[in-house]
Amino acid sequence: MRKLIFLTFLAVINSYSYAQTTYDAAKIPENLTKDAIAVVRNEEQFFDYKSIGSGQVDYKVAITILSKAGDDYAEMAEPYDKFSSIYNIKATLYDATGKKVKEYKSSDVKDQSLISDYSIFEDNRIKLLKFYSTAYPYTIEYSYSQDFKGILSMPSWRAIKGYNISTEKSVYTIQKNPTLALKFLTSKNLKTDSTKVGDKTQYKWSTTNTPAIESEPLSIGLENSVDWVKVSPTQFEYDNTTGNFDTWKNFGAWISKLNENANVLPPATKTQIQSLIKDAKTPKEKMRILYNHLQQNTRYVSVQLGIGGFKPILAEKVAQVNYGDCKALSNYMKALLNEAGIKSNLIVIGNGMPGLNPNYSSMGQANHMILCVPLEKDTTFLECTSQYSPMGFIGYDNSDRNVLMITEDGGKLVHTPIYNAKDNYQVRKTKINFKEDGTADIDIKSAYGNAQFEDNMRMLLIEPVEQRKRINETNGIPGAELISFKFNQADKALPIMTEEINFKSNQLLTQGGDKAFLTLNLINRKESVPAKIENRKTYFAVSFSYQDDDEISYTLPKGYAVEFLPKDITLTSEFGTYTAKFITKDNTITYTRTQTMTAKKFPPEKYNEFVDFNKKIYQADKQKAVLTKTL
Structure with missing residues (x-):
């Protein structure tokens, strides 16, 4: 008995020691x-x-x-x-x-x-x-x-x-x-x-x-x-x-089978569709009418019940309840188009994910479904879950990637539209008029396209009180007092929005004796530069390619003339380009700035070069004009 107790004690001690060691x-x-x-x-x-x-x-x-x-x-x-x-x-x-x-x-x-x-x-x-x-x-x-x-x-x-x-x-x-x-x-x-x-x-x-x-x-x-x-x-x-993942074609065949007989519409909905499109002259016009109908009458709700995580709710059901997930709404839009005599294909896509690997078909590379409409002269991709996206704009998280088109013959890899830097634009013109006392009226007019529209679209959807709050939170103009603002999307079918903002400020000029100093890039400055990283480990990229075009004209106060204006600046690298130009004429300074960036993926060892390029932009954005008193 004594031996047994001793052995048990040893086992406990050994177990305790093992935990400590491990x-x-x-x-x-x-x-x-x-x-x-x-x-x-x-x-x-x-x-x-x-x-x-x-x-x-x-x-x-x-x-x-x-x-x-x-x-x-x-x-x-x-x-x-x-x-x-x-x-x-x-x-x-x-x-x-x-x-x-x-x-x-x-x-x-x-x-x-x-x-x-x-x-x-x-x-x-x-x-x-x-x-x-x-x-x-x-x-x-x-x-x-x-x-x-x-x-x-x-x-x-x-x-x-x-x-x-x-x-x-x-x-x-x-x-x-x-x-x-x-x-x-x-x-x-x-x-x-x-x-x-x-x-x-x-x-x-x-x-x-x-x-x-x-x-x-x-x-x-x-x-x-x-x-x-x-x-x-x-x-x-x-x-x-049952199915198999040996090829994307066979993967698509499984999805296609899940969608069999899923896009039948109720008679009342068919009648409604025919009434909506009766005066439309072209397939594109019909598609625009039906996409607008989808956005106004349905909302997104996720459904993840067993095979329902992959198989859409029947179009007939969506017509009754007016909601569905990405699969259901894409399939419903497909049914609407089919009623209008327009062929379309479901698209399996990885939203915010890398494109599908052409050589490795599998589950887990996609998380979303959209719709593709291949018309005679062009192809349009439709994001069917958004009530606000313009027709044909699928967002930068869906753009430029391999996706799976579901056809009657199975799956087929296709590529979504590429939004290049000039597509993802910001164009801004600013007029600044100085009064004799040094205060200034600031009128800013901006236009945003594609990805930059997507980044700013929220301003179209929030209340004026929230708009004002957001403008004041993001405004970097010294001493600016917000006077008025306006946001508009003139054509709901295009991913373009405009912005008009008016400020007053009495802090744009920095006095120094009989001279005044004016920072010329008032609106779109690079305010910081990321720190360099030695032995960086991960690849990097900006979110999307883009181009910013800025023009600012300053009407100088009476009694001041331009004593010094910076020289034009041009910066070029594999990451993008930057130009700044400075012109003075008839007591007016015109500053123009263009920055273009590419969303190409870069290896870790390029990062410090990227930082250096951004540092040059940061310094260029701080250029000042020197004004001198003439009276």
């Missing part, structure tokens, strides 16, 4: 704490692909939270739906030395709806557990199993979970039966280990001691900087449907 924060390598708010100590993900429609994930992770900034990682948040179940959850909290502080019970785990604010029909749920500690560092550990009944996609993997989080060890393993086919896409140089275990094949990807990457300005993500793998079944079975 999760003792002091033992984290120094290179993993640099720039890190949390460290993944160990992550193990095992996916057993059992059949075309079933699989199981066993997942375990331990994360050391180094500071309060890392508290967002101190949670288990695992989604599931009616085609999967999560069970066997275990969770533990450890202190800085790795000593167990708390072991959580199943009753501590919340099971709640994952319903979105914009979704009224959604069957996604989440198992949620938040870990709390007031002492840092601390470590969380949890594990669970998840069964799937229907597989459209498989777990992906990345060497680090996000910015400012490092990884001590992470392993991802997939096991499959010999009759099943899958495919995977990996980052460059990531090693894939493949082994046989009985009659099954295992694929494994792993990383050790991967340091954190800081969030960097204008970063376009981590994918170009860390190892990753994406995995997809070749054939699939989901909610009583």
